[in-house]
Amino acid sequence: MxxxxxxxxxxxxxxxxxxxxxxxxxxxxxxxxxxxxxxxxxxxxxxxxxxxxxxxxxxxxxxxxxxxxxxxxxxxxxxxxxxxxxxxxxxxxxxxxxxxxxxxxxxxxxxTVPTAFHQSPNGFNATSIVRGQRLYLAHCQRCHGADGRGEGPDAPGLTMWPPTLNGSLLWKRLDGELFWRIRHGLQDRHGQSTMPASPLGDQQIWDLLDFVRAQAAGQSLRQTGGWMHPVPVPDVTIDCQQGSRRLSSLRGQRLRLVLTGGPGPGATEDPRLFSVAVGQDAAGLDCQADSEELAPALALLLGVQPQELPGHQLIADKFGWLRVRGQPGDAQWSEDDLVCRTSGQPVPMSNPINPVQAQTVPADGLDAIIRRIDSEPVRSQRGGFPH
Ligand code: HEC
Structure with missing residues (x-):
């Protein structure tokens, strides 16, 4: 057995x-x-x-x-x-x-390598993703390509073709292993250099790792319609009526990010979710993230250009994993919006999320999605180990 x-x-x-x-x-x-x-x-x-x-x-x-x-x-x-x-x-x-x-x-x-179990000091935040993007364009893009697929302008002249950074490779390694390889470079079996050591500092390499993970998520969503590997909510400071706080302090609640300025009537508060407006307009919601870095970081995760962001919505589960994407102009939530799934099974049918709320909240497809993200938590693997 x-x-x-x-x-x-x-x-x-x-x-x-x-x-x-x-x-x-x-x-x-x-x-x-x-x-x-x-x-x-x-x-x-x-x-x-x-x-x-x-x-x-x-x-x-x-x-x-x-x-x-x-x-x-x-x-x-x-x-x-x-x-x-x-x-x-x-x-x-x-x-x-x-x-x-x-x-x-x-x-x-x-x-493995001496930094195998080193932890990133960033904890995946919007600022480090955007800093990493600038570093990537200056130091890595020439070989790994603008989209991370390994087709940069210098790639054909190398002794080994750079691997795509958008597949499973990043998830097969521990963070500390990727850190070491970018920092110290890679050699083939004969000791010949395949990737040069990087002149960047430790913090810059951790930033690069946040960026390549964000880029890989966006590319996966573009190509397959889903996130092959789970993506955490990028952390950032938000302003609420009660004062400022970090998005990461909202773990334990279902979180909705609403990218403002889109077509249609805009989002309203929903008792099932903690809603945050992303953009310069609070759009009538209690909390707002007006950071310059959050929108570009979300554009990367969604695999869209920053100008295509308005009207998108994202929902994260209680553990801080992004699970659901609503696209601009979507009037109704449907199961297709569940872009981070853990199984292909149909939505489990049971009682509404909360019998009291059920009387006040319209049946808009969101109930079924919420039931599913609550009952099917994400299992994330790094280097083969659960994280
Ligand atoms: C001169 C071209 C070149 C540059 C510049 C370059 N790489 Fe690479 N990279 C490669 C090649 C080739 C490989 C495959 C090497 C191998 O497997 O031996 C590779 C492998 C990798 C890997 C996979 C490592 C693994 O564990 O298998 C990562 C991650 C990576 N590069 C990230 C980066 C980042 C981030 C930068 C920018 C700081 C960068 N690379 C700059 C050519 C390059």
């Missing part, structure tokens, strides 16, 4: 936490070298999660192997305390060693 996706996710999460705890423990004992402002990972390898994801049978083997290791440790402790039983305890240990379906340990680890 193989493990289901929830069990595999839980196992991956546990492995990731154990790996991180090990790193912090090494740091507490002074066994790591600080670099780029954070403690370094002292090994050349890390656990490889992809393998467990692609071959579910391996998760079961790994679980059994972990249980076996635990039992062996217990037998060792017993033998230490209980000298006379050592003979038969050794026998039990031998049988356990022989019957355990050990996984192939070489496949459970993959090469």
């Amino acid at each position: 193989n493990l289901g996706p929830d069990a595999i996710n839980a196992l991956l999460w546990l492995l990731h936490q154990a790996q991180q705890a090990g790193w912090q423990w090494l740091d507490a004992w002074g066994l790591t070298q600080p670099l780029h402002g954070q403690p370094g990972w002292p090994f050349a390898h890390r656990l490889a999660a992809e393998y467990l994801l692609t071959e579910p049978g391996q998760s079961r083997r790994l679980l059994l192997a972990l249980a076996s290791l635990l039992l062996l440790a217990l037998l060792g402790a017993l033998a230490w305390r209980w000298r006379r039983a050592r003979g038969w305890l050794a026998g039990v240990a031998l049988v356990l060693l022989l019957v355990t379906p050990w996984p192939d340990w070489r496949l459970l680890v993959r090469p």
Whole structure:
């Protein structure tokens, strides 16, 4: 019997936490070298999660192997305390060693870099995305192309064609791994440079990473009509009647961003959502984001030009993931607006979101969408581990 996706996710999460705890423990004992402002990972390898994801049978083997290791440790402790039983305890240990379906340990680890577990100081915000865009145009576009597909003007002259930054590549690596590669460059098997090391500072590289993730999201939406990988709400300061606050402080509520200045009557407050107007006009909503960076960052995420933004709406779930896009001129919400999905199943039918609200809120298709984003939370993977 193989493990289901929830069990595999839980196992991956546990492995990731154990790996991180090990790193912090090494740091507490002074066994790591600080670099780029954070403690370094002292090994050349890390656990490889992809393998467990692609071959579910391996998760079961790994679980059994972990249980076996635990039992062996217990037998060792017993033998230490209980000298006379050592003979038969050794026998039990031998049988356990022989019957355990050990996984192939070489496949459970993959090469990594010293900054593997470094965290971006940005937390994906609108300012860093826009700063990253400027840096990308100056330093990366000539090879990776204006749209990140690897077709820049210098690409044909390189020994290796640059990969597209819009596919799954960015999500297969940990943030710290991408950071290291951009900072220190890449070589092929013969030690020949394939991508040059970057002269940029640490903060600038984290900004670039926010930008390439935003660009990849927009390209995915343009080409497939959906976000292949989940996108968080870019953080920014907003002004509300009660004062200023950060968008990230609204986690726990469903958030709606309304890009003002579009055609039609405009949005009104909706009890099911916390609404924020994006643009110079508050459009009658309680909160407004008038930052110069939020609109360009959202244009990137949506894969549209900034002048095409007015009239768009975005809805994020309670965990801060953008899930729904309303396009200019859309009078009604429909399931097609759900651009970040976790399954292809139909909307679950159950009671309205809130029976009291149901009497005051029109049946506009939004109820069904909300029910779905609430019942199907996003699972995001980075380097194969849940985040
Ligand atoms: C001279 C051309 C060139 C420039 C300039 C360049 N790259 Fe690259 N980049 C490449 C090539 C070629 C590869 C593939 C290298 C390989 O796999 O060995 C690559 C790979 C990458 C990867 C994938 C790394 C991985 O983990 O596989 C990322 C991300 C990336 N580049 C981002 C950037 C960013 C950001 C910049 C701007 C600071 C940049 N590149 C500048 C040519 C370039």
